[in-house]
Amino acid sequence: MTDTIIATLDGQLHRADEPLLRPDDLGVLRGDGVFETTLAVDGIPRDLTEHLERLTTSAKLLDFDVPAELAWRPAIDAVLKAWKGAEGGSEMTLRLMATRGAEAGGEPTTLVIGSDVAAATLQQRAGVRVRVLQRGFAGPDVAAMPWLLPGAKTLSYAVNMAAVRHAKSCGDDDVMFVGTDGLMLEGPTSTLILAEGDTLSTPRRDGILDGITVRRLFAAAEQAGWRTAYGDIAPERLLSADGAFVASSVRMLSPIVAVDGTARAVSERTGELQELLRRDPA
Ligand SMILES: Cc1ncc(COP(=O)(O)O)c(C=O)c1O
Structure with a gap:
């Protein structure tokens, strides 16, 4: 089992136990956010464009904007690279998530998360x-x-x-x-x-x-x-x-x-x- 790998959109990697979400993030308080999950095989995410497009569409339906598709690439690349480095299996679950952000206002919270494909899956x-x-x-x-x-x-x-x-x-x-x-x-x-x-x-x-x-x-x-x-x-x-x-x-x-x-x-x-x-x- 490989540790979960997390990146912020600046391409910075973070430990899985590092606090990255504010308790008053609307994603935490109300589930007010959107996400996508796809499979990366041998370091290549399947249907990434389609998932990024659907993430944007979902956020629009919730009345907030997520960063443009290109802005997600550094974080996605960092997670894929770290996964290979960690000698993860050939398949990885890749999650993109965006919440409306803190209750007081501000930017959406955005994270990219890589993890093992669950045994049950x-x-x-x-x-x-x-x-x-x-x-x-x-x-x-x-x-x-x-x-x-x-x-x-x-x-x-x-x-x-x-x-x-x-x-x-x-x-x-x-x-x-x-x-x-x-x-x-x-x-x-x-x-x-x-x-x-x-x-x-x-x-x-x-x-x-x-x-x-x-x-x-x-x-x-x-x-x-x-x-x-x-x-x-x-x-x-x-x-x-x-x-x-x-x-x-x-x-x-x-x-x-x-x-x-x-x-x-x-x-x-x-x-x-x-x-x-x-x-x-x-
Ligand atoms: C409610 C729901 N329907 C359908 C799907 C299948 O969608 P996709 O094939 O894009 O993964 C998902 C995927 O998580 C889902 O959450």
């Missing part, structure tokens, strides 16, 4: 047991309410984490949320993808995060002859589809092996899809 790449849980809203309703921050990746993940804890208390690994309209939404930290024949499907992006992993997989899969669709997905399809997956930047593409305690088969095309996702974008 590595384990889940082999298979995930999911519990379908009610999210308490319908995607299209939330999409029309900007104050609910649909599509923003905010630091307010307490509900998402509570849902995962609930799933674990039921003996499962993760959650897939369903909306009050009976349609599937997303996981607390992932996107749902189904494989049915030669078509990959995912829920339409109303009220949920626009996943970078699903976008990347769909682009590669289309070139390989798959059809792709953003649409309405009823919960029954989690069991009836040839393959069901949770997709996210660090976990990548994990086959769902059980839904609400009912086992489901792993599609024989799982390896092919995982390989398409690993490939460098054309």
